[in-house]
Amino acid sequence: MNIGSLLSQSASKFPELLAIECEGRSYTYRQFNEEVNQLAHGLLQYGVKKGDKLALMMKNSDHYVFTFFAAAKIGAVAVPVNFRLTASEVHYILAQSDTAIVVCDKEFEATITEAKEETDVRLVITVGEPETEAFYAYETIKTANSKEPDVEVTEKDDVEILYTSGTTGRPKGALFDHDQIFKVGISVVINMGIRPHERILHLAPLFHSAQLNLFLISGVALAATHIIHRDFHPVKTLQAIQEHKITHLFAVPAMYNFLLQVPNASEYDLTSIKRVGYGAAPMAPELVKKSIQLFKTDQFYNLCGLTEAGPGGILLDPEGHRRHLGKGGKPIFMTETRVVNEEGEDVLPGVIGEFIVRSPMVMKEYYKKPEETRSTLKDGWLYTGDLATLDEEGYITLVDRKKDMIISGGENVYSVEVEGVLFEHPAILDAAIIGLPDEVWGEAVCAVIVPKEGAEIDEQELRNFCRQKLAGYKVPRRIFMEQELPRNASGKILKYQLRQKMRKVSSKM
Secondary structure (H helix, E strand, O other): OOHHHHHHHHHHHOOOOEEEEEOOEEEEHHHHHHHHHHHHHHHHHOOOOOOOEEEEEOOOOHHHHHHHHHHHHOOOEEEEOOOOOOHHHHHHHHHHHOEEEEEEEHHHHHHHHHHOOOOOOOEEEEEOOOOOOOOEEHHHHOOOOOOOOOOOOOOOOEEEEEEOOOOOOOOOEEEEEHHHHHHHHHHHHHHHOOOOOOEEEEOOOOOOHHHHHHHHHHHHHOOOEEEEOOOOOHHHHHHHHHHHOOOEEEEOHHHHHHHHOOOOHHHOOOOOOOEEEEEOOOOOHHHHHHHHHHHOOOOEEEEEEEHHHOOEEEEEOHHHHHHHOOOOEEEOOOOEEEEEOOOOOEOOOOOOEEEEEEOOOOOOEEOOOHHHHHHHEEOOEEEEEEEEEEOOOOOEEEEEEHHHOEEEOOEEEOHHHHHHHHOOOOOEEEEEEEEEEEOOOEEEEEEEEEEOOOOOOOHHHHHHHHHOOOOHHHOOOEEEEOOOOOEOOOOOEOHHHHHHHHHHHHHOO
16 A cells, blocks of 8 residues: 555546546546646656655645655655745755755746755756746646556655754654555544545645645545645635535634634535644634634544654544543544653653654654654654643643743743633734743743734733733733734744744843
């Protein structure tokens, strides 16, 4: 079993079923498979061989999906790249991953031209008509041969290098084989009860492991219909759910926040939705409650995982939402989890420790980073760097990243708890808690706030609001107002950037 064969099987069983619709272009499963095979043969003719690293710097599209599956069918290793990165950041990934082939959207040609210098890149393919002389047009690479490529690809062959979101520095490439990613797909199908012929809306970037591995690959295996949006737009999202009768939706918390700001959101017919997933970043309970009201369903799933696990980790199902809203959940299928102290010993319920994971879906290694691999994978366990607690029923709650925990006056402050309270305030659109150096307290708890449009926030009133729900040492001592918060493509707030910026702001006060 390999990832490419999942498409071949669905095309054989359901050739005339609608597989993909993207920007007015639609394909049955037969056409989908033929497009992939034509591209796969073209790549082989241009010297792409098994084991070559193929980077995709593209927005969500049918071409992205075709390229990924073509690479899988010929044994190339896909390297999804965040299209928001600068040329120097892309250069690091291309060089570190040993990328030989790049497929990019035309709008990213200039970035790739600069980024590929002094790397192993030998072939660049542009979706559209390339403006760079040495680049090849996607359509000219394709051949007329739509038969299955004659390349033996086994389940133990590498299939992906997924770069971590890099919230604390240079990203690391998590390496996976076909078997690991196949099991990732199985796990989400079982845990969320996904059935054949779902209608899945793809909003989050396909270079994000959740959208790619959890929902595209599993959806292809189940012959789902995939509605692909190139960019996220709140109104177009609601329109698509109504028009295409979407049954399954996954989005990052920031997207749900934007959907809730659409003035007439409640007027759209969203009743086709059977399951709603969220993840990649913490989602405040108040935001979850409002989203449940919007979609008029309680079938919400908190997917609390990490790239290095495929993504995998823990899940809070609808029953968990009813009884334990705000918690991360319990281990997903084929996964073991623990919360441990610095000595690697299990902590008692209610005690904060490090969240660790063991499963057959955990990455093989950080590509070409043996020291980082050894410090993360220990005795078969993946040490996540996330701080968590475990309750008497076995539910795990993530409280912070180790590096984001604030120690103020000798007390530990966990940002997720304070952020959850801030999101209950009616005037706050977005919020982040960070720690800044303080002569008296060591670190001061600081809130960075994005007010809702037209709203005014009184700092003292906000502190009083927090004091009703938090111990005094957790209440923000400093409050900064911003128009938006810096986030990566996974929706995670880049707190190291906030800390740098707010230190400069504080020094001028």
